[in-house]
Amino acid sequence: MVTKISVKSLSVSFGEAYSLKDVNIDIEARRILTVIGPANSGKTTFLRTLNRLNDLEDSVSVTGRILLDGQDIYHRDYDANLLRKKVGIIFALPVPLPATVFENVVYGPRRQGVRDRKKLASIAEEALKDAYLWDEMKDRLDEQAMKLSGGQQQRLCIARTLAVGPEVILFDEPCSALDPISTGKIEEAMSELKQRYTIVLVTNNTKQAARVGDKTAFFLMGELVEIGETGGLFTSPQDKRTDDYLSGRFG
Amino acid sequence: MTPKLTQRIAFSALFLITAAVIVPVLTVIVIIIREGAPAMTWEFLTQMPRSGMRAGGILPAIVGTFYLVLGAVLFALPLGLFAAIYMSEYSKDNWLTRLIRLAIINLAGVPSVVFGLFGLALFVGFFKFGASIFSGALTLGVMILPVIITSSREALGAVPKSFREVSISLGATKLQTIKYAVLPHALPGILTGTILGIGRAAGETAPILFTVAAFYLPRLPESVFDQVMALPYHLYVLSTQVPNVDAKVRYGTALVLLAIVLLMNLVAILIRSYYRSRKKW
Numbered sequence A: 001m002v003t004k005i006s007v008k009s010l011s012v013s014f015g016e017a018y019s020l021k022d023v024n025i026d027i028e029a030r031r032i033l034t035v036i037g038p039a040n041s042g043k044t045t046f047l048r049t050l051n052r053l054n055d056l057e058d059s060v061s062v063t064g065r066i067l068l069d070g071q072d073i074y075h076r077d078y079d080a081n082l083l084r085k086k087v088g089i090i091f092a093l094p095v096p097l098p099a100t101v102f103e104n105v106v107y108g109p110r111r112q113g114v115r116d117r118k119k120l121a122s123i124a125e126e127a128l129k130d131a132y133l134w135d136e137m138k139d140r141l142d143e144q145a146m147k148l149s150g151g152q153q154q155r156l157c158i159a160r161t162l163a164v165g166p167e168v169i170l171f172d173e174p175c176s177a178l179d180p181i182s183t184g185k186i187e188e189a190m191s192e193l194k195q196r197y198t199i200v201l202v203t204n205n206t207k208q209a210a211r212v213g214d215k216t217a218f219f220l221m222g223e224l225v226e227i228g229e230t231g232g233l234f235t236s237p238q239d240k241r242t243d244d245y246l247s248g249r250f251g
Numbered sequence B: 001m002t003p004k005l006t007q008r009i010a011f012s013a014l015f016l017i018t019a020a021v022i023v024p025v026l027t028v029i030v031i032i033i034r035e036g037a038p039a040m041t042w043e044f045l046t047q048m049p050r051s052g053m054r055a056g057g058i059l060p061a062i063v064g065t066f067y068l069v070l071g072a073v074l075f076a077l078p079l080g081l082f083a084a085i086y087m088s089e090y091s092k093d094n095w096l097t098r099l100i101r102l103a104i105i106n107l108a109g110v111p112s113v114v115f116g117l118f119g120l121a122l123f124v125g126f127f128k129f130g131a132s133i134f135s136g137a138l139t140l141g142v143m144i145l146p147v148i149i150t151s152s153r154e155a156l157g158a159v160p161k162s163f164r165e166v167s168i169s170l171g172a173t174k175l176q177t178i179k180y181a182v183l184p185h186a187l188p189g190i191l192t193g194t195i196l197g198i199g200r201a202a203g204e205t206a207p208i209l210f211t212v213a214a215f216y217l218p219r220l221p222e223s224v225f226d227q228v229m230a231l232p233y234h235l236y237v238l239s240t241q242v243p244n245v246d247a248k249v250r251y252g253t254a255l256v257l258l259a260i261v262l263l264m265n266l267v268a269i270l271i272r273s274y275y276r277s278r279k280k281w
Helices: A043-050 A080-086 A101-105 A107-111 A117-130 A150-162 A180-193 A206-212 A230-235 A240-246 B003-039 B042-046 B059-090 B095-107 B112-126 B133-158 B161-169 B174-203 B231-240 B247-277
Strands: A003-014 A017-028 A032-036 A060-068 A087-090 A168-172 A198-202 A215-220 A223-229
Touching (some): A017 A032, A017 A043, A043 A198, A080 A087, A087 A150, A101 A150, A117 A180, A150 A168, A150 A180, A180 A198, A215 A230, A223 A240, B042 B059, B059 B133, B059 B231, B059 B247, B174 B231, B174 B247
Parallel strands (some): A032 A198, A087 A168
Antiparallel strands (some): A003 A060
């Protein structure tokens, strides 16, 4: 297994409060790492640290190292914009920008300076196909993205992220606002996408973690309690707290 | 008292209060239109004043006000917008920025005559632009700057944070994010501030009194360093400084001023409603 991202003694705090304490994880390339844990366990903070989205907050402080392909992404000379092209993120609530479906998908490429209409069209088509949305959208590219259903919007967000050409995709509870059928489509897309991308999925739904995860990490109150192959972790958790959480005794 | 009755009374009270606000405004407008309409001739709008401003037209004042408002907006809109962008998107929230925000809001409440004196000291005196369209427009611009900054900052702040996150997460730089994911959605609010600014700039007398307005100058300006007549000041002159002016000339001038403000606002309102129709979140 090739390690794509290596997280070494990562601690994150907002002002006084610690959100993550001394987390060490190796994220393997072209596999799905699912991150589970109760509310306030730091899993979303962990995810947003991987593409430095927490930088947008004023009070954040990050210690430790995160190596992407061996390079420290928190190093002073590391270009955060370049990082975010390599590490895309899908948010819990789909956030289509108030523009057409097409303009949403090509938002990233346009900002990189791609102007050629044909090139943009082919990028959009490929991204929408990979997000399992092309068949529904190919005749509706000029419609307002806000008019799509929730599930379509979330797949549009996935397509928009894919269009940037990332290597890693972070999913932050992507199905929390979706119905089971839409959830199924997103999971299908994820399982397909891991052939080419490294995926980290934060989810509140342990069943979803069991369905799509290759590896699973359990967070509790900012600490990584346990990480292992998904099958193993779910059938025979090593830590009692993991066992309690998975069997629904707290959380 | 039943909740239903309470509700009825509350609604009636609210309606009456609303009416109490609207009726006087409507009355003023009706009076101005009724008294001013007879003066509305082609001659009145397109000719120079004659016989000590008691006859002829008010063209130089119309042109003067138009230039002054245009100049004020051209100066204050970009400056105010960039200041608002910096304050909303870049500056950190600490005591200094809070103090600056407070100061700007307070500036909006400073009496316009103070801005007039400021313009006289800075633009007319210090920079030696003289009493000119340039000085007057800058003074009016400074006066409407706080309104434009405050409303623009609020409009920018009302754009969902998630738009910024999405844009940044797609690899866009901060500047690109502001340009493509924030600013277009803040435009309606920014234009609201501009509309308020236009109204104020067109109607104020005090700021132009010392910096540009001519008492009687029956010719059109040839450069931005010329003095001009302006409608609000002309109206003041007609009403208090010139004896025996026909009432319809005064009301006619007021009507033209009203119409110009409305017309300028209309343009901004049309642009705003176009952008609002595309706002769907």
